[in-house]
Amino acid sequence: MGEVSAGGKGERPAALAIGVPAARVAPRWWRSIAVRRFVFGYSLLTPAVLYVGLLVGVPFLFSLYLALSDASVGAPIARFVGIDNLLAAVESSSFRVALRNSLVFTLGAGIAKSILGTTLAFLLMQRFRGRKVVRALIVMPFTIPIAVSALGWKWMLDSQFSVINWALGRLHLIGAYGTDGWPVWLGQPALALASVMFVNVWRSFPFGAIVLMAGLTSVPPEVIDAAKVDGANFLQRLRQVIVPMIAPILLVGGLFDTVFTLSDISIVYLLTNGGPNGATEILPTLAYRVGIQAGALGRGAAISLFLFPLLLPAMVLLLRNLRRREW
Amino acid sequence: MAKVTRREFMRFSGTVVAGASLATMLDARQAPAQIRGTTLRMLKWSHFVPAYDQWFDKFAQEWGEKNGVRVLVDHIPHLELPARYAAEFAAGAGHDLIYFVGQILTGHYYRNLVDMTDVAGRLAKKYGGWMPSATSAAQVGGTWYGIPDFFIAIPILWRKDLFDQHGLAAPDTWEKFRTAARTLKPTGHPTGIQFSHCNDANHNWRAVLYCFGARETDPSGREVLLDSKETREALRFAKALYEEGMTPEVFSWDDAADNRYLASGVACCIHDAISAYRTTEDTNPEVFRNTFVLPEAAGPGGERRNVGEPNVWAIWKFSKNVAAAKEFVEYVGDHQKEAMTASRGYNLPFLLGQYQKPMPVIGTDPKLHTLQDIGKITSFFGYPGPMTPPAQEVLTSFIIPDMFTRVARGQDIEATVGWGMGEIRRIYSKHQAG
Numbered sequence: 169m170g171e172v173s174a175g176g177k178g179e180r181p182a183a184l185a186i187g188v189p190a191a192r193v194a195p196r197w198w199r200s201i202a203v204r205r206f207v208f209g210y211s212l213l214t215p216a217v218l219y220v221g222l223l224v225g226v227p228f229l230f231s232l233y234l235a236l237s238d239a240s241v242g243a244p245i246a247r248f249v250g251i252d253n254l255l256a257a258v259e260s261s262s263f264r265v266a267l268r269n270s271l272v273f274t275l276g277a278g279i280a281k282s283i284l285g286t287t288l289a290f291l292l293m294q295r296f297r298g299r300k301v302v303r304a305l306i307v308m309p310f311t312i313p314i315a316v317s318a319l320g321w322k323w324m325l326d327s328q329f330s331v332i333n334w335a336l337g338r339l340h341l342i343g344a345y346g347t348d349g350w351p352v353w354l355g356q357p358a359l360a361l362a363s364v365m366f367v368n369v370w371r372s373f374p375f376g377a378i379v380l381m382a383g384l385t386s387v388p389p390e391v392i393d394a395a396k397v398d399g400a401n402f403l404q405r406l407r408q409v410i411v412p413m414i415a416p417i418l419l420v421g422g423l424f425d426t427v428f429t430l431s432d433i434s435i436v437y438l439l440t441n442g443g444p445n446g447a448t449e450i451l452p453t454l455a456y457r458v459g460i461q462a463g464a465l466g467r468g469a470a471i472s473l474f475l476f477p478l479l480l481p482a483m484v485l486l487l488r489n490l491r492r493r494e495w
Numbered sequence: 496m497a498k499v500t501r502r503e504f505m506r507f508s509g510t511v512v513a514g515a516s517l518a519t520m521l522d523a524r525q526a527p528a529q530i531r532g533t534t535l536r537m538l539k540w541s542h543f544v545p546a547y548d549q550w551f552d553k554f555a556q557e558w559g560e561k562n563g564v565r566v567l568v569d570h571i572p573h574l575e576l577p578a579r580y581a582a583e584f585a586a587g588a589g590h591d592l593i594y595f596v597g598q599i600l601t602g603h604y605y606r607n608l609v610d611m612t613d614v615a616g617r618l619a620k621k622y623g624g625w626m627p628s629a630t631s632a633a634q635v636g637g638t639w640y641g642i643p644d645f646f647i648a649i650p651i652l653w654r655k656d657l658f659d660q661h662g663l664a665a666p667d668t669w670e671k672f673r674t675a676a677r678t679l680k681p682t683g684h685p686t687g688i689q690f691s692h693c694n695d696a697n698h699n700w701r702a703v704l705y706c707f708g709a710r711e712t713d714p715s716g717r718e719v720l721l722d723s724k725e726t727r728e729a730l731r732f733a734k735a736l737y738e739e740g741m742t743p744e745v746f747s748w749d750d751a752a753d754n755r756y757l758a759s760g761v762a763c764c765i766h767d768a769i770s771a772y773r774t775t776e777d778t779n780p781e782v783f784r785n786t787f788v789l790p791e792a793a794g795p796g797g798e799r800r801n802v803g804e805p806n807v808w809a810i811w812k813f814s815k816n817v818a819a820a821k822e823f824v825e826y827v828g829d830h831q832k833e834a835m836t837a838s839r840g841y842n843l844p845f846l847l848g849q850y851q852k853p854m855p856v857i858g859t860d861p862k863l864h865t866l867q868d869i870g871k872i873t874s875f876f877g878y879p880g881p882m883t884p885p886a887q888e889v890l891t892s893f894i895i896p897d898m899f900t901r902v903a904r905g906q907d908i909e910a911t912v913g914w915g916m917g918e919i920r921r922i923y924s925k926h927q928a929g
Contacts (some may be wrong), residue, residue, distance in 0.1 A: 241581045256925055262892065262918065327744030328755060345681065346742050355691070355747030436774070440911030444746040445900040460578045463603040464886035467925065472653035492706065 234469035253470035265446045266454040268479075273365055273450055274430045280369045281425060285376025289414040292377065293384055307374045314371065317439035321367045325353035325439070341383060354440050359446035364448050367435050372425060378423035383414030416490055423486045430475055451475055530819040531563035535849045537592035537755075537820075539575035543770050543841065551835035558826055565817050573597050580604070583811065591814040595632070595807040597694060599875075599882045605635040609810040614821050614863075615639040617827040622848030626929075628874050629781040632805040641825045642753070643900065644809045644840035645834065646803040648869045649698045649791055652757060652771055653764035656785035658682050666764055669706060669732060670794045676861060678741020679763040682690065686764050687756050688739045689748040694804070696896035699766045703801040704729045704895070705878055707886065707902030708717055712738075717847050718881025719923055722916045728795070732909065737903040746900065758782065766792075768804070769863065773839055787862050790869040805872045843870065885926040 197203065241244035264395045292303055294302045309317060324331050333351060343349020353363045387410055393447055395405045410417065433452035436442060440456070444447035451474055459468015518665035537555070542548045552568050559566035559851055567927040569590065571579065577598045583589030584607060595601060598777045603610070615633070619625055625643070633641035655667050655680055666672040701711070704840075709725035712718060737745070754771040756762040760782045765771060775783045791799040808827070827834070831844040832855050840856030840863055850870055857863040876885030889895070898915040 205579075234503050240603060241577075241584060241600070242607060244603070249748075257920065260918065260921060263913065322749075326746075327747045327752065328759065328761070346685070350742075350744075352744045352747050353742055360747070433882070441692040441749075443896075444690060445897045445904070458888065460581055461574075461598055461891040462885055463581075463600060464888060464925070465581075468862070469861070 180494070231469045231473060235473045237466050237470075239465040241460070241465055246466065249466065253467045255473050257474065258466055262446055262449065263454060263474075266442075266449040266451050266471075267474065269361060269446075269448060270430060270450045270452075270475075272361065273368070273432075274384075274426060277368045277372070277424075277429050278363045278426060280365070281373040281376050284369065285372040285380055287374065288377035289380035289384060292381060307378065309371045310374045314434045315438065318367065318435050319373060321363075322354075322439055325363055327352045327355060343428075355444055357444060360431075360440055360444060360448050364436050364439055367439065368429060368432060370397050371435070372428070376421060376425060379417060383417035384410065386417075387413050415493055419486045419490050423483060426482055427479060430479060518716045527761050527818060529534040530816070530822060533816050533819055534565040535559070535816050535819040535823060536567045536569070536590045537591065537594070537823075538569045538571070538576070538590040539581065539594045540576060540596050541570045543768070544773070544838045547834070547838040547841070550833070552828070554833070555823070558823060562822070563825075564816075566823075570748065589766070589811065589813075590597070591810065592820040593809050593811065594644070594839060595805075595809060597804065598887060598919045599632045599805060599807060600664070600887070601633060601641045601807060601809065601883060602635055602884045602887065604640075604809070605640040606887050608640040609814065609817050609821075610638055610640065610813055611642050611808075611810065611821065611824070612639045612643055614825050614828075616823060618846060622659065622846035623830070624847050626845050626847060626870050626873070628803075628878075629805075630873050631877065632807045634881070639811040641807040643830065643845035644806045644808055644824075644827060645831065645838075645844055646805045646873060646875075647768050647841060648790070648801055648803050648843055648866060648873065649702065649768050650767050650801065650866060650869065651764060651765060652769075652783070652786055652790065654684070654762070654785050655787045657682075657763050663785070665789060666792055666812045667734075667789055669703065669794055669862055672764060672792050673732070673736050673740060675763055676736060681744075684761060684763040685742055686736070687745045687748065687753055687762055688736075688741070688766055689750075689753065690737070690746050690900040691748050692893045693748065693750045695753065695767060696899075697890055697893065698802045698804065700729075700733065700896050700899045701876060701878070702766065702791065703733060703794075703899075705800035705802065705874065706734065706792065706798050708794060708796050708798055710879060711877050712880035712886065714879045714882075716877055716883040716886060717923075717927070719916070719919050721919065722912060726912060727908050730899060730908050733899045734902045734908075746904075757786065761849065763828070769839075769841060771868075772863075773841075788866065790865050800878070801869055801873045801874045802878070803875060805845075805875055806842075840866070843873075845870075883926070885896070885923045888922045888926070889919050892918070 203318045234246070236248060236250060237246035238249050238252075281478050288306065292306065293301065297303075302458045323329065328345070328355065332353070333342060333345070336351075337344070351359060354360050389461035391409060391413070393406060404462060417433065431452055433450075433456060436450055436453050437456070440448040442453045452472055457468075458471060459465050462468075539551070541550075542551070547662055548570055555566045555568050558564070566595060576596065579589075579598065580593060580600060583593075584604065601657045602661065611633075615625070627677075629643045635644050644712045651666055651672070653675070655665075658665065658675060661675075661678050661682075662673050663675045663678060665677055672686070679685065688699045696707070704721075704726060707725045707729035709723055709729055710720040712720055729914055753762070753765045753767045754774040754914070757765050757767075758775040758778045760779060771787065772783075772788060791801040793799045810817055810824075814820055830844065831842070831849050832844065834842050835844070835855040835857075840860070843866070844850070847870075852858055853864070853865055854867050857866045875882060876890050877883060880886065894915055898911050901911045901914070906908045
């Protein structure tokens with residue numbers, strides 16, 4: 169280590185003057201490597217924290233405030249009403265129907281997307297001519313604006329001009345128009361719910377397939393080959409080799425899909441608007457109707473907050489599982 | 496012939512010239528100088544008749560040029576307006592002049608809207624007063640917080656050729672409507688009214704309710720009166736009408752489905768705005784030739800009550816250009832005849848003096864001329880009460896169409912009324928508690 173050079177212009181440093189090495193100056197604590205690493209790390213993290221805090225945390229706290237108040241669209245000052253809005257929601261039969269539909273919608277569509285997405289991913293992993301074109305086409309439902317695709321389905325499921333009914337009629341699989349054998353896709357309660365779920369699945373399962381494909385490509389072929397040599401069949405390889413290896417990707421994809429499906433307002437709003445008689449009403453459409461269209465912000469926020477306790481356990485379980493696998 | 500002296504001639508002609516000059520001056524009323532050089536931003540819906548929007552935009556620009564005001568008109572789908580207003584209100588900034596349609600939010604926002612009683616008074620004075628139902632959409636506590644622009648009538652459109660083939664009378668009562676549907680359904684021509692979550696379902700089933708003598712609230716709008724014998728009668732009638740004269744597709748319909756049903760030649764009669772008439776005119780001339788229009792069908796007690804769709808102007812208190820906004824709204828009120836023409840008879844005025852016959856478009860069309868009197872039987876949701884926030888929530892929750900849907904699907908009428916009243920009373924109690 170060199171000698172300390174100190175002092176101003178024209179001044180001779182004392183240490184140099186007497187020829188004694190300078191005493192070591194202890195670095196200040198905030199200049200220590202540990203602190204500098206700490207500061208550097210958090211300064212890199214700050215934008216993400218700010219982003220999440222401002223765009224997720226603040227709106228969430230605001231909706232919590234609304235849910236506990238009698239806020240309405242035209243009243244600038246709201247009173248604290250405790251859990252009145254939550255109780256009012258539970259008392260309403262429309263809410264209970266919407267809650268049930270939301271669960272059926274999310275679980276039903278989720279299961280269908282898992283099966284179709286997995287199948288599609290394995291199919292697209294095979295080598296065949298035109299694979300790239302097929303891969304590009306398969307993601308189209310996910311890339312088309314939802315308003316456009318939903319309106320397309322609205323026409324295809326139309327009660328009078330449905331192309332699906334036309335085709336089924338030509339195949340003599342359904343009755344004639346105007347008879348009881350003519351399916352009214354968006355008018356019969358069970359069919360209407362199945363139809364909106366179908367459109368959600370049609371739109372989203374390519375996303376699941378892509379996530380799965382991304383995971384599958386990360387599995388070393390030698391591992392699969394070793395499993396084959398050991399005599400594992402396809403299902404055994406899938407369950408005991410592939411899924412454990414790509415679990416983090418599957419869990420994150422599943423989490424995203426659950427959140428998007430549970431909060432999907434567009435398909436129901438555009439296809440049925442929650443009808444007939446609430447058969448396709450889900451929590452987001454009900455919250456929008458009560459909170460924005462009817463102007464009861466407090467009650468609308470309370471309805472939308474019911475999504476939170478539904479999502480929270482799923483998120484905690486998935487994230488804990490993910491963390492355990494990482495460490 | 497009596498002889499006219501020079502003095503009498505001069506007095507008479509002087510009076511005529513002075514009167515004409517005054518009328519011209521009033522007609523050419525100039526906006527105050529303070530609005531010159533300002534900007535007026537307004538938000539409207541995208542009208543069902545696109546040509547009307549084109550006319551309106553040009554009309555607004557011309558007014559702006561005449562008065563030295565830069566006019567900006569934004570059109571968005573009417574279902575998106577409430578979310579937009581909530582955002583503008585929260586931000587305390589946005590358009591100077593706004594527009595309620597479908598969801599009439601005057602009762603929600605009136606504390607933040609400019610008092611327009613002066614404009615309403617001037618228009619009433621010029622045009623012989625407002626329709627009684629006009630106040631429902633625009634007044635709160637006797638103060639005008641909005642100015643009714645026009646309303647959309649929802650009449651009966653029926654196929655005269657099909658009715659004549661089977662010796663059926665025009666459906667001027669709901670019983671005749673039902674008889675016709677029952678007779679014509681087996682021939683492949685059922686009727687159709689939406690049992691779904693759409694605007695038309697809200698209008699149509701309310702019209703049936705009101706024609707049967709049921710009332711949604713008391714005149715103050717505070718007490719719900721739907722738990723009545725008349726409501727049960729209307730529900731019973733709707734169930735019979737569905738079973739005898741409709742097919743299940745009505746449970747899936749949106750606002751445009753009945754237009755298509757008529758235009759396709761299937762429907763024997765529908766209950767819809769004249770957009771269905773215009774769609775048929777543009778797409779199926781043969782069916783159009785045989786499509787006739789009646790203002791409304793009468794209920795068992797002879798009552799006819801059409802449930803219209805009001806359109807209302809309002810001005811935010813935070814508007815930067817209240818003076819220009821008021822001037823423009825009054826100018827629009829003075830030009831309802833042009834608006835009627837541009838909308839192909841779709842827009843109907845709220846001002847009584849503008850019902851002088853023949854009215855533009857509907858007065859000259861022999862199949863539409865009966866609509867010239869529809870203002871006398873028009874009311875709006877919440878009738879006979881005003882469009883209060885709870886009445887608005889009942890509307891947007893589709894509780895009344897859902898009551899009709901439940902009964903049509905076979906649920907017990909008493910249980911359905913019990914369910915509907917429970918939902919409606921819960922909404923009213925929440926608003927009254929707030």
